Amino acid sequence: MSIEIKGVHQAFHGKVVLDNLNLTIEPNKIYGLLGRNGAGKSTLLNIISDRVPARSGAVTMDGQSVHENNAALGNLYLMSEVNLYPPRNKVDQLFKKTANFYGGFDTAYAHRLAGEFGLDLNARFGKLSTGYRSIFKLIIALCVPVDYVFLDEPVLGLDANHRDLFYQELLSAYGERPRTFVISTHLIEEVANLIEHVFVLDDHRIIINGDVSDVLAKAYAISGPQADVDRYTAGLNIIGADHLAGIAVTYVYGTLDNSRPIPDTVQVANQDLQKLFINLTNTTKEVSTNVN
């Protein structure tokens, strides 16, 4: 049981937004979907949830097309920045409406979470601040009985305390009932320890698709005097460089040359996910041909 995205291509007003995308989203995993602004993350999530039909290609769940498929659409939930709820409805009314459409909505848990986040059940959705709208949608995302939850900028407008509370609740909910979460965010450091698998979308294509541990195992930061670093990294897949007080740091993605001895003046460390992302998406043209 998985979601398959095959050859999805999308363009708006003649501008390509997604270019022949192929992905598999497996059950009971936490994914990170990373990409710069305009990379096509939200469009991809909108296509998966059938909010926007793909121009070409297909999205399937268990081999069945998601398009116009109540069973598939009822087994996924997309929490996005766009507000699709009626602004005049009260929070508790919207919980009831969600329960009507998604049978098995955990209302008790929703009320408990609303209490923890300080969300007023009698407040009208349209009157909520950006942060509380996000909280409202996050609560629904955690309480709907679906196997696939997509979170597009889930912590938009949330303060640090609420973000921390959300991450705790996400892990707790996942622990109690494993399901798939796909988190699309710009706050990479905050989710780096949550996600198991990462997709990096750049220039409308997937340039990284792998388990976080495998991806980071190939992401190196090689530092030392410029000449020594240059000599050691010659011919490797260099994705970026920094210079700090006479020390050069060169970022490499891919396997190192094991036959090449590491000079005493050179240090080899692993990059973190955010640094890797920045380097990869800063050097799109050079990297995209080498990283897959």
Added chain:
Amino acid sequence: MSTKLRATTRYLFLEQLKQLGQGYLALLVIFVILPLLVALVTGNITNFNLLKTVGNFSLGAFLALFLFILNVTTYDVFKLLIQNGIARRTYWAARVICLVVLSVLGEAIVGLYYYGVYAPMHNLTTQRALSQTAYSLYADFLGKNLAVNLLAGAVFSIILYILIGTAGMLIGSFLALFSKWVQWLIIIILPFAGFSLLMVGISNVSGYSNYDFSGVEAFFKFLIGYPQNATAGLFNPTVPTITLLLLSAVMAALAYYCSQHLKIKQ
């Protein structure tokens, strides 16, 4: 009926029923309570006739307008439903079911008011009152049995409401495909363009004094069920009823086609 269709239909129906109730309440406030209050404040209460006011409502016209507006509203409901995992096809099917049920229910309310309140207050017999409805041309076609005529009149009205509702559904689904700006453009330009075309057509035709309209006339007579030398009340409702049903089906099908292309606007 699938679980999702049942849930969607139930949701839409309860919402629409609530809106219909609010509409009737608004009618009562605007046409009864406010004039009553004004009469009280201005000291003209002796000139205010509550029974006359209550007996002059056009609930049928109100229901038709309500069903049209209700079905024009498409995008806001679509947003909520797609957020909750409901397919476009299910939304369309639920709307059609709700339209039929609400037309029947609405006609029952209209009928009760019209024959129970309006007709007695205007000293009309039930058959005479029937002759003043949209069914007037066919009111005596099925004979003298009042119950049969009333039932036929009600069915005819229900089909008319369904036609008006599906027309609203088609317009709403079509407009929902465009941005707000383009929607306004269409709303302003289309009627103007249609009117202009009509004027051009009329002016062209009027130049040909010997143009034979008998074919058009015969076609319209056929559509309204006009038999040779028949008087109003004895027209045949079969063709108009079938025509209305066919038009409703075509509009519902076109609305389905448009709704298949609905998407969340960025």
